[in-house]
Amino acid sequence: MQRTSFKESRCPIARSLERVGEWWSILILREALLGSTRFDEFHQTLKIAPNTLTRRLNALVDAGLLERRLYQEHPPRHAYVLTQAGRDFHPVLVALMTWGNRYFAPEGASVVLADAVTGRRAQPVLVDRRSGRPITARTFALAPGPAADRRLRARLGGRRRPRPASRDSHD
Amino acid sequence: MQRTSFKESRCPIARSLERVGEWWSILILREALLGSTRFDEFHQTLKIAPNTLTRRLNALVDAGLLERRLYQEHPPRHAYVLTQAGRDFHPVLVALMTWGNRYFAPEGASVVLADAVTGRRAQPVLVDRRSGRPITARTFALAPGPAADRRLRARLGGRRRPRPASRDSHD
DNA sequence: CAGTATCCTGTCCGATACTG
DNA sequence: CAGTATCGGACAGGATACTG
Numbered sequence: 001m002q003r004t005s006f007k008e009s010r011c012p013i014a015r016s017l018e019r020v021g022e023w024w025s026i027l028i029l030r031e032a033l034l035g036s037t038r039f040d041e042f043h044q045t046l047k048i049a050p051n052t053l054t055r056r057l058n059a060l061v062d063a064g065l066l067e068r069r070l071y072q073e074h075p076p077r078h079a080y081v082l083t084q085a086g087r088d089f090h091p092v093l094v095a096l097m098t099w100g101n102r103y104f105a106p107e108g109a110s111v112v113l114a115d116a117v118t119g120r121r122a123q124p125v126l127v128d129r130r131s132g133r134p135i136t137a138r139t140f141a142l143a144p145g146p147a148a149d150r151r152l153r154a155r156l157g158g159r160r161r162p163r164p165a166s167r168d169s170h171d
Numbered sequence: 172m173q174r175t176s177f178k179e180s181r182c183p184i185a186r187s188l189e190r191v192g193e194w195w196s197i198l199i200l201r202e203a204l205l206g207s208t209r210f211d212e213f214h215q216t217l218k219i220a221p222n223t224l225t226r227r228l229n230a231l232v233d234a235g236l237l238e239r240r241l242y243q244e245h246p247p248r249h250a251y252v253l254t255q256a257g258r259d260f261h262p263v264l265v266a267l268m269t270w271g272n273r274y275f276a277p278e279g280a281s282v283v284l285a286d287a288v289t290g291r292r293a294q295p296v297l298v299d300r301r302s303g304r305p306i307t308a309r310t311f312a313l314a315p316g317p318a319a320d321r322r323l324r325a326r327l328g329g330r331r332r333p334r335p336a337s338r339d340s341h342d
Numbered sequence: 343c344a345g346t347a348t349c350c351t352g353t354c355c356g357a358t359a360c361t362g
Numbered sequence: 363c364a365g366t367a368t369c370g371g372a373c374a375g376g377a378t379a380c381t382g
Contacts, residue, residue, distance in 0.1 A: 010281045012271030013201055013264060014194075019275070020348050022354070023188050029183055033308055039364050047325070050365065054353095064274070075362055077364065085274045090308045091297045092270055093184060095263040100183030101316070103256045104190070105236070108179045109316030109322060115299070116312045122299040124306050125260045127295040130287070132303075135259045137204055141287045145272070145280030152281060155216070193374070210344050220376050221345065227374095246382055248344060 010152065019063040020089070024048060024056045026096075029065065029082075029089050036081040065089065099126050181323065192262070195219060195227045199235065199238075200260050208250040236260065242306075266331040269295050 009015055020026050027046055036042055042053055057080055066077040071109060082141035094113060095113040101109040115120040126135040144153040180186055206214055214224055222311055225300050228251055236257035239249040257281040265284060272280040284293040297306040304310060315324045 011201075012268045012276055012280065012282055014198065015275040016267045018269035021194050021209050023185075023192050025298065025353085026188065027185065029180075032184075034313065043364085049358095051352055051357095051367080054365065075364080080323075084322065085270075087308065088270060091306070092263065092266040094306060095266040096187045096295055097183045099259060100185075100187035103225075104186040105183055105318065108318035109183065110319045111183055111313055112316040112329070113306065113311045114314035115302075116310050119314070119316075120301075121304060122311050123301060124297050125300045126295050127298055129296045130291075131286075135262070135265060135284065135293060135295050136191055137258065139287055140284045140293050142205060142282050143285035143290070143292075145283040147276065147279035148281045156282070158261075159327055160319065214344090220375080220378090222347080222377095223375050225345065246344080 010147070010149065016092075019060075019065065022056065022059075024052060025060060026093070027055050028053075028056055028060060029086060030093055032066065032080065032082050033090055033093065037081055039080070060086075063069065095126070114131075181318075183322065187263075189234065190231075197233060197264070199224075199227055199231060200257060201264055203237065203251065203253050203257065204264065206244075210251075211252075211306060231241055231257070243275065260317055265295050266297070 008016070020029065024046070027048075028042055031042055031045055036045065039057070041046065041051065042057070047054075049054075058068065061068050061080070064083055066080045066081050069081055071077055071079050097111065097113070101112070113124060114120065115122060127133060128135055128140070137153060142156060144156045148156070178191070191200065193290070195217070198219075199213055201212055202216055207216065210224065214221060215221065217224075219227075228237065231302070232239050232251070235254055237251045238254050240252055242248055242250050268282065268284070272283070284292065284295060286293060298304060299306055299311070311329060315327045319327070
């Protein structure tokens with residue numbers, strides 16, 4: 001996208017994409033969540049070109065997902081540590097991973113999520129915190145929020161329902 | 172990315188990105204989940220250039236997320252309907268939306284998720300289906316799966332732990 | 343209405359070389 | 363080790379015009 005028509009979009013999904021819409025951004029976030037903080041760690045594990053890494057790192061800092069922290073003065077050197085917003089990107093990554101494992105890993109999963117204590121493999125599912133009910137396209141629908149404008153309200157209000165799925169999505 | 176170095180990546184996240192790594196792909200999927208099936212519906216609601224729409228639609232069909240269904244013979248016209256894989260992209264979209272609403276919507280959320288029956292606003296959280304415990308970067312760690320190769324196994328096995336977060340991510 | 347055909351621009355990214 | 367500088371290629375996406 002020419003990154004103009006979508007800037008300042010009101011859609012929260014588009015807004016997220018404004019920050020992490022590039023491949024490297026997401027992969028860098030993945031590494032950061034795995035514990036990487038140094039330029040060189042990202043460079044090595046991702047095999048990313050250094051100039052590209054600089055650019056993506058700067059973008060992530062600007063977007064407020066990474067924080068540059070000086071750990072040495074001469075010459076100035078920084079570590080890149082996740083902010084709260086960056087850490088909270090975790091569920092998105094897990095959802096993406098789960099989906100990828102399910103549909104695009106014919107030989108089986110190469111990375112999974114395991115209980116840090118028991119080591120048992122997790123099965124991530126999205127549920128409503130309050131009711132505990134699984135969130136599917138059928139049981140929970142998109143609706144206008146407090147900040148929705150008239151146009152959006154109209155679209156989401158009088159909209160066609162998602163066609164009945166034979167079986168709906170979960171986890 | 173030049174879309175070459177990542178092709179055939181073994182990382183499930185990278186693999187997902189190979190299919191939906193472009194903005195429009197994700198936004199089209201969002202529309203499809205909202206019920207759109209026709210070229211013109213996507214065209215209008217997304218305000219996307221027609222040639223671009225064609226390209227993205229084809230890519231999504233090739234990736235197995237959308238299915239072209241002929242609904243008229245002369246001239247040939249198709250509807251684009253979600254496959255199971257496409258429908259299962261829903262949790263990713265919800266995670267992305269939740270994250271965007273939380274951090275990038277200063278004026279409040281414009282789109283939220285609501286219980287289809289009661290209309291009550293949902294709070295999506297990722298939990299382990301079996302134990303019901305919330306999935307955070309601390310409680311559940313990435314681990315090598317059955318199809319992991321030696322390199323990956325080494326990385327995930329003897330890896331540094333995520334630095335202790337003051338408060339961890341959830342929902 | 344549902345696209346296809348052309349042309350063009352922006353920019354993401356890679357390769358490589360260089361520096362304190 | 364942690365970057366910066368420069369150059370070039372690929373392609374996503376925009377604008378617009380055209381067709382059955």
